[in-house]
Amino acid sequence: MTASAPITQDLLTIPRKDAEGLPNLVGLTREALGAALAEAGVPERQIKMRVGQVWAWLYQKGARDFDTMTNLSKAFRADLAARFQIARPEIVTRQVSADGTRKYLLRIAGGYEVEAVYIPEEDRGTLCISSQVGCTLTCSFCHTGTQKLVRNLTAGEIVGQILVARDDLEEWGKPAGDKRLVSNLVLMGMGEPLYNTDNVRDAMKIAMDGEGISLSRRRITLSTSGVVPEIARAGAEIGCMLAISFHATTDDVRDRLVPINKKWNIEALIQACHDYPRLSNAERITFEYVMLKGVNDTDADARRLVKLIAGIPAKINLIPFNAWPSAPYERSDWDRIEAFAEIVNRAGYASPIRTPRGEDIMAACGQLKSASERVRKARRVPAT
Ligand code: SAH
Ligand code: SF4
Numbered sequence: 001m002t003a004s005a006p007i008t009q010d011l012l013t014i015p016r017k018d019a020e021g022l023p024n025l026v027g028l029t030r031e032a033l034g035a036a037l038a039e040a041g042v043p044e045r046q047i048k049m050r051v052g053q054v055w056a057w058l059y060q061k062g063a064r065d066f067d068t069m070t071n072l073s074k075a076f077r078a079d080l081a082a083r084f085q086i087a088r089p090e091i092v093t094r095q096v097s098a099d100g101t102r103k104y105l106l107r108i109a110g111g112y113e114v115e116a117v118y119i120p121e122e123d124r125g126t127l128c129i130s131s132q133v134g135c136t137l138t139c140s141f142c143h144t145g146t147q148k149l150v151r152n153l154t155a156g157e158i159v160g161q162i163l164v165a166r167d168d169l170e171e172w173g174k175p176a177g178d179k180r181l182v183s184n185l186v187l188m189g190m191g192e193p194l195y196n197t198d199n200v201r202d203a204m205k206i207a208m209d210g211e212g213i214s215l216s217r218r219r220i221t222l223s224t225s226g227v228v229p230e231i232a233r234a235g236a237e238i239g240c241m242l243a244i245s246f247h248a249t250t251d252d253v254r255d256r257l258v259p260i261n262k263k264w265n266i267e268a269l270i271q272a273c274h275d276y277p278r279l280s281n282a283e284r285i286t287f288e289y290v291m292l293k294g295v296n297d298t299d300a301d302a303r304r305l306v307k308l309i310a311g312i313p314a315k316i317n318l319i320p321f322n323a324w325p326s327a328p329y330e331r332s333d334w335d336r337i338e339a340f341a342e343i344v345n346r347a348g349y350a351s352p353i354r355t356p357r358g359e360d361i362m363a364a365c366g367q368l369k370s371a372s373e374r375v376r377k378a379r380r381v382p383a384t
Contacts, residue, residue, distance in 0.1 A: 022085040026058060026163065027156025029202050030209070040083050052211065058086065059212025062163060062172035088160040089114070094168065101358030104164060108133075108157050112149065114190055116161040118169070118182070119357050125169075126184040129161040131200050132191025137225055139245070139258050141290055143324040144190045152196040158203035162213060185215060187222040188243070194227035194234060201237050217241075223288065228264035231272040242276055243286040243317070244269065248296050249304035257296070266308065273312050284313040291332035291340065292321050302343035315350040322356055 028036060033054065034047045042050050053071060057063040066072075066081040089106035092113065096102050102118040114130040134147035162182065166172055169181045185207060187193040193200045204220055207213045222234055223243035234242065246269075248254035254261040261269075273285050287309060291297050305316070318341055321331040332340075337353055344351040 022083060024087045024156045025054065025084050026086055026088065027154055027159050027203065027206070029155075029205060030055065036084070040079060054080075055209070055212055059206065059209065060172075062166055064088070064167075087156070088163050088167070089157055091164060091168070095361040097358040097361045099357055099360075101361065102165075102168070103358060103361050104161075104168070106161065106164065108153065108160075110151070112151060114153065114157075114161075116165060116189060117358060118165050120181075124183045125181045126186055127162060127165050127182045128186045128188050129158060130189030130191050131158060131187055131193040131196050135191050136195065137192055137258075137260055139225060139247075141247075141257060141292060141321060141327065141329050143327070147190075150191075152199060153191070155199045155202035155206070158199060159206050162207060166213075183215075184219045185221070186243075187220075192225055192227065193222050194224045194230035197230050197233055197237075201234075204238050204240060218283065221286065223286075225258050225260050226264055226269045227260065228268050228272045232275060235275075235277040239278070241283065241286070242273075243288055244273065245290075246287045246305075247290050249301045249308060253296055257290075257292075270308055270312070273309070273314075279313045281313055284315050287314055287316045288319055289316055290319045290321050291337050293330040293332045293336070295329065297332040297336050297340055299339065299343060302340045306344055306347035306349065309349075315352070316344050318344075318351060318353045320353065320356060322359065324362070 023036065025033065025036065030051055034051045037050050037054070038044065038047055054069070057069045061068075063069060064086055066077045066084075066086070069077055069080075072080075089108045092105045092107050094102060094104050100120045104116045104118075106114050106116060108114060112133045114133055116130060117128040119126045119128065130153065132150060132152050134150040135142070135144045136150050138145045162185070165182055171181045174180075185204075187200065200222070204217075204222075207215050207220065208217055217239045218241060220238075220240040221243050222238065222240050223245060224231065224234075225245045231242070234240070245258060246254075247257050248261075249266075251261060251265050254266060264272075276285060279285065287305075289296075289305070309316075318337060320337060321327075321329055323329075323331065341351040341353055
């Protein structure tokens with residue numbers, strides 16, 4: 001990235017929908033959509049067909065208005081519009097990093113804000129989405145964890161982040177076979193997805209549905225800090241790829257970095273990983289490991305790490321710590337990170353070092369929060 005490359009920030013003016021008004025069709029499972037249509041008077045024998053039609057409009061064509069659903073009768077469209085809405089999170093700001101990363105600050109019902117980040121790469125485009133506003137957990141190296149406001153996102157708000165990104169990238173209606181812009185999803189934004197498992201599951205079912213967004217479960221990765229009892233449920237009910245925010249190799253250090261470790265320790269977490277379904281060389285667990293100078297980055301740590309995960313098909317994603325204002329840690333030196341990676345690699349595990357993306361717009365891992373806080377502060381200033 002060159003220092004002089006421009007960072008653009010533009011305010012988009014998508015009209016605000018009244019999210020607290022009519023029920024939103026976005027985020028309903030097929031069953032729930034069927035029930036909603038039945039309640040709206042669609043006869044039982046037509047439900048399946050109608051669900052299919054509305055579903056395709058919502059998730060294949062990205063319809064934002066009932067009026068565009070031209071294969072439905074005018075009367076039916078009007079009926080739907082009187083009873084339901086098609087609402088997405090509202091884009092407050094969109095920042096585009098010098099490296100092409102896009103960060104969206106999104107407003108949802110109640111005036112809450114979350115962030116989603118789109119990361120284009122050569123062979124894929126990854127959308128990093130949030131599952132909660134803020135996070136109730138307090139990992140000591142994570143900026144999101146310092147945010148006080150917290151609420152779970154609804155399934156519609158989780159799917160809505162995908163819809164918003166596809167709107168912005170103008171990806172709707174592209175011919176099948178074209179390179180997909182949003183080809184991968186990671187639940188690595190704000191929040192702990194396994195403290196909101198039901199909504200995350202419903203949203204991911206929609207994302208995976210073959211007649212809609214149609215992302216393969218292998219292209220969806222859920223990252224958890226270690227909510228052990230929910231890990232099996234994610235495997236059974238979502239079936240996506242799993243990433244574990246591991247970050248330490250002794251309970252003592254992990255208790256300090258990832259406090260949920262006091263509830264479910266390393267041993268319990270590792271057992272849950274062994275039990276995760278369908279593990280194979282093609283479907284490995286990603287162990288995320290943030291590199292903190294002098295805290296968790298010694299050769300001994302690297303050796304303990306490979307011992308702990310022995311027998312689990314895994315790769316280890318080393319994340320150079322991303323700083324945020326008054327963070328109590330520093331990033332490990334580059335040669336330390338490489339030495340650590342080398343030990344892990346020699347033990348037979350892939351150990352990519354995650355290149356920080358979108359740092360100039362605070363979009364990198366663990367940096368999400370500041371923009372919303374800034375915007376919130378600005379809005380608090382009374383108008384004169
Ligand atoms: N709450 C979930 C999902 C967030 S994923 C979880 O913790 O797994 C975001 C990833 O970035 C996690 O692995 C998290 O531990 C890591 N992370 C958080 N703060 C970071 C920081 N400042 N620098 C680098 N990585 C960070
Ligand atoms: Fe929450 Fe994950 Fe940040 Fe921990 S690392 S505070 S679980 S978002």
